[in-house]
Amino acid sequence: MKEVAKRIGKALEEGVRKYEFKPLELEVGTVQSINEDIVLISGISKAKYYEVVNFEDGSKGIVIDLDQNTVGAFLLEKRGKIKVGISVYRTGKVASIPVSEEVIGRMINPLGEPLDGKPPYKALKSYPVEREAPSLFKRDFVREQLYTGIKVIDTMFPIGKGQRELILGDPSTGKTSIAVDTILNQKDKNVICIYVAIGQRKQSILDVYSIFEKHGALSYSVIVAASSEDTPGLQFLAPYSATAIAEYFLDRGKDVLIVYDDLTKHAFAYQSLSLLLKRPPGREAFPGDIFYIHSRLLERACKIKNGGSITALPIVETQAGRIEAYIPTNLISITDGQIYLDINLFNANQRPAVDVGKSVSRIGGKTQIPALKEVVEFLRLYYAQFLELEIFTKLGVKVFGEGEKILERGKRLRELLKQPRFKHYQVEEQVVIFFLLNEGFFDGVNEKEVNKVADAIIEKIKEREPLILNEIKKTKVLTENLKRKIRNFVEVYYENYNKAD
Template identity: 50%
Template sequence: MDPRATAEAALDRLRAAVASMEVAPSVREIGRVISAGDGIARIAGLPGTQAQELLRFESGIMGIAFNLDETEVGCVLLGENTDVSAGDTVERSGTVVRTPVGKELIGRVIDPLGAPLDGGPAIAPETHFPVERPAPPILARSPVTHPMATGIKSIDGMIPIGRGQRELIIGDRSTGKTTIALNTILNQTDGDVICVYVAIGQRASTAARVVEVLREGGAMAYTVVVVADADSPPGMQFIAPYVGCAISEFFAEQGHSTLVVYDDLSKHAETYREISLLLRRPPGREAYPGDIFYLHSRLLERAAQWDDAHGGGSQTALPIVETQAQNISAYIPTNLISITDGQICMDPDLFQSGFLPAVDIGLSVSRVGGKTQIPAMKKRAQAARLAFTQFIELEAFAKFGTALDPGTERQLAKGRRLRELLKQAAVDPVPLAEQVLILQVADSDTLLDIDANDVRPFEERFRAACRDRLGDLLEQIAQGGDVEGDAVSRVESVAQKVVQSMERAQSSSEGVGEGAKAAANAEGPHSDG
């Protein structure tokens, strides 16, 4: 074959390929940093930037376009200030902040950008979701009808939460707010709920303890932890709850039930206030910007129960907010109360008195969760809440030293025992079926045979006896059945046997003590002579 002909043919093919190519000019908008510091940067030369657009700095870190002025862009950095300085180039990305989502995140501890914080390998996600997404439309939602059991007797009985609900946990510092959220996550061990815990502005040591509790309880097998601690840049703390929400939405849209905890939105609001003031946005009440309500409403409105046509999944939100001196009428708490479907109020006085969890039954409310309770629980919880409320009023009245009739004395005695039954150790969830039987016993007179201080030991023995002797009844309750007829007698019989065994044990210990004392007296005083 002629080499010259071969070369000519190859050249002809190259000429044809070049002729068919369409070369279009590419346009890139590049600006420069005017100033940077305190977690924000001011940029000139990006007139086409869109709101919330992701910007890329020459050092590699990213930022979010917040302020769009005529001559400059106010940007919130998603990295350290030291990585950005005046004169650096900045380029538009043409996209918004997106977070990795997928099953690979389960069991991992990540920062809001998806980088692992647990020392594990880098995450290769299934896909990415925008952190800011529209809330599900009304026609895609379904009524809240399924319970989200927390494992806490006072909440599951009197302030029930449903899947798809938004229930605020509100209270002063160190009153057990995070413990309630962790208890709820740990209670999903045998269920089908995927949990997301978002730590916002906490100390790194606090976040580490939370992860340790979840690991020890086996909850990391179905939990994703997103951490933006107090040392993180303000931009990272700002996007953290939206990242957690997007991760939760990925699973919910696949038909899973999900639970997301925001701990806490007080610090989130303070971070947003800091960013807004640095960007010179007009301050309003308590120096918060005018859109502070929208900051949290657009987050919490994304929690929902999807209908079957949209997968039937759900996202339950447990936002946490911290109050000062029990002032639940402050700005951010009232905003969140008006956005959510109820609130669990923590009382520091109850906490200090040893009533744990320190839930204020009178101030707490669940606006939709009552529809989700199983019949056996609903019947007994209503009676227990009424009895406990009346007991609190009677106890306050009895402190005046007024003579009380036998009926009132009996009501006070039952109330004291009910209060002891509502106490619960930290991160020790109680199955819903066992809670029903505990409330069944609380409504009877069985506990009047023991001292109020012995109620907690009674509960432990009673729960063990129920698992041993009433397994079929527990299964029946878990399936939605009630406790009626012979079942009530069986429960009472088990409770009475536990009381009798405790009385026998107490009598024998007292007998041993008296015998030892008598023997010592018989020996008489000892002499060293």
């Protein structure tokens, strides 16, 4: 017994020696001033950027300004009992959000707290809301297309996985509709979707949640929401928290689509914080580093070598079509292309109201499959020629021959580019539709009936010759044999269609 006790005592003594005891350093500051949601603190000079600080009354804040004598922090909730003179405690922890697979299907705030009335999700780890974008050597080329299911975008302005494509336009032109439809089209495509609502009305956020629930999109989506009722600090934090969640899935080799709705309101939130911190305003009263704030955020969207991708769809609101305003021009220069929605096209019932002349995808064209690229290669140029000719005809000029052919086919192309919400076209269906347009099969169809006839042909092919669509999907090539099969099928369809009439 004595021997056992002796051995235990020796083991305990050795164990204690391994530990080094030091006094706990706790840096405590004092609130010097309060200005709306910004608190200036003295006495915590070693605080880090984006560090979480705890106030004596239980409130939390995040450091956003480091001065020589004071530290500025924004509050994460509405101002409570915070007053000048109370203590502030450093945590030493940079702001982070809890992440795990269980976050899928949830609506949360930028702190990871549930907003859907369900219990908190179980987190495996925490990801910092702000971190360096992947280096150049870790990135890969954007090679694979992310399909929106929207014909005008997938054909003329394709988006690649890992690309950043800006959606901009005046209020109520369908910006959110395009983003939401793109998310709905990712069903069964192994893409995790994150929708970030920044400064939106609570009802608008609930409408998006209801759409996701109705169409089964919650099974692969996350909603991160900071409404207009939340503090500017929480609105500012929202896109960073959402991107941290996206990076969690990126690190696990998954493809992620993230929608920032919208970065105009995010810029206004940062503007409010900066003015409260008495930073000098720049162009349009925005702080001088607003470009850096947005570029650093969007640089985190990428395609990783032998891994996943983050595709970003930032949304920006313009006023009276002024795309030359400060925030829109900033984001146009940061992103890899833009989809511009025109209010006049929207009012003329051309929906989606994509302005073909002002929209572009700088790298997406390389991601299109050969079959789609073949049938839409000159589509944008053809459409531009049609619009130019149409202007002349409105002035009373008559066109003949090739010009008349371009005009008539252009009218049918414009109709084909119209598309109702929640109706998605898979890539193989788009290949068939635009092949038939190029072949002239819609030339004899009334322009107002083109979409109806195209949809009917696709449905008949699905019903009677599904191998046509399956082969395009599998091989990604439109062979001569497939072209012949499509021509023969449509010719028979038209014969039966005319007999029925």
